[in-house]
């Protein structure tokens with residue numbers, strides 16, 4: 061059953077939000093790593109009430125409370141330890157350098173994390189990179205071999221109108237911003253005081269959740285879930301020319317590029333808002349069936365079951381199933397910064413792939429199909445003999 065919400069859509073302002081999915085108590089942080097199992101089990105929880113905007117196709121958590129979210133140094137969501145992700149990031153960097161002639165230019169990235177991607181753009185074109193990220197931890201800063209890179213652990217705001225910007229980047233940030241229209245407008249105003257930059261923006265693709273049932277991507281940290289028409293409409297309203305929107309990374313991301321100086325609007329791929337409304341109507345029952353199916357498969361599995369992937373998909377999978385350490389004792393991740401830490405809400409310890417050799421599991425649950433071949437080859441070279449299943 062859908063429930064109407066008496067508040068305007070944060071992207072298009074239409075009063076057309078209807079709640080279609082609820083999760084009452086999920087971890088507030090999927091990507092904060094806890095030093096003990098006790099702290100992980102007691103980690104703060106929040107409610108998801110996911111609403112759909114019938115006017116523009118945005119999905120939005122109307123129960124989201126930004127006061128509960130504060131990104132700090134223990135936040136760890138880098139994917140750069142995966143060769144598959146690294147290959148994607150490298151190809152994207154190559155393409156952006158060619159498409160936008162990023163050579164000897166001033167690059168600005170908002171929400172740059174450790175700066176891995178910005179460093180690779182600086183390196184490729186001898187560019188000057190400036191990054192801003194309040195959650196930035198200077199211990200892990202990336203350093204390009206050519207060009208230069210400077211990262212500040214503060215928000216980018218009106219104090220920064222003098223920062224030269226030829227190209228603006230922001231990846232996997234917009235979905236965390238409670239008022240995305242106002243934020244985009246403010247960023248545009250600040251950078252347009254002295255510049256006419258082009259831009260690249262990347263977010264998770266809500267079509268992957270709705271169409272491909274990527275249900276483990278619904279997390280508290282994300283207040284907005286963007287479909288192509290919702291994202292195009294939002295950016296256009298905020299004054300960003302939408303030159304092109306592409307589905308990337310096996311449909312899991314949306315990448316938009318265009319100019320802040322204006323230009324012709326490109327075409328928007330994928331379903332219309334009406335078709336998206338149809339997917340939303342079917343989502344609740346399909347989501348429940350998928351959770352029930354995996355709960356059954358984990359309960360019925362002979363022998364040890366482990367989860368491969370200690371990012372938001374793995375944390376959400378374990379929490380939606382309610383799978384504790386009695387059923388799934390460990391989580392594996394290739395990121396060494398996660399090892400020895402514990403999963404929010406369900407308390408599994410995160411270990412390296414090599415740690416499985418002491419007592420190989422019968423079944424490894426792969427949280428993201430794009431890593432299946434990479435994981436299969438690692439499982440093979442470690443001689444684990446475990447079966448693999450993508451959730």
Ligand SMILES: [Zn+2]
Pocket residue numbers: 069070071072073074113114115116117118
């Ligand atoms: Zn809307």
